[in-house]
Amino acid sequence: MEDPNPCERAKKWLQSLQKIENMNKIDPREAPISLDSSNIYEGFVFRGLQIDQLQEGRALCTFKVPPRLVDGNGIWPARVIMSLVDNVCAAAIMTCDKPVKVSVDYNLSYFSTAKTHDEIEIDARVLGHKGGLSTVVVDMRNKITGQLVAQARQSMHNLGGLTVTPRSKM
Template structure:
């Protein structure tokens, strides 16, 4: 039986691929997403670079690459089964870029934990020649807001 977190991760990414993301930026970046594998703590997919995420020079924008690494890394962390997490740090290195109409392969793997923190490593490669475009390391903390009763209706934090 497929673990609930894997099932939910796959469902979430399939909806993104259809253009039904929870935010406009996710819809913009991930429309046409192609899932390759969703497992516990690992995710592989392909992303088509469109003119919506490229600059005037036709190159995939660094901000869009970072957004992809953050979202796919977070999805891999969620698929590992410990609930929702929030990004606290994302380090990246850029080696190349992709052009409009090129496909890239993105892989994210949960690599470690430190207390409640989880770490994922993300690689982005050009599909045509497997050249590395970017790598990243994402650290995420458990998302556990605690409500505080301070006698006021203005804030519950």
């Protein structure tokens, strides 16, 4: 069986992030990804992400902010936005037939709030690749008003399968 194209791999990967909804419902024999706590968190955060378009160098998604992901004031918090941005950036890189990478630089600017039931467009575009480094820019906009909610610029590096342990200089 032939490997799916890069956009199809990115789509399947993003869909796999949505599958772990509740620890009590998980059958380890059927889990698409390992059952560590970060994957359970991703399933909780990503459930409901709609993949609108994947093409080389771009991932366009829509996310309706659910009540489970807002704070006590009904506002979509930064930590949730950052989780979505991180993984949608990785998917955009995957559409270029590049491996999923490790974030090495992450800049996120907030311009307005998003609240429960707001529909947000997430548009991730690869700016370029140099060596093992890839850079992506993401605009998150309210689909109804067009207002920019947040903008991110993220660089990810492919470590080539190597695990690097930083050494103390002390």
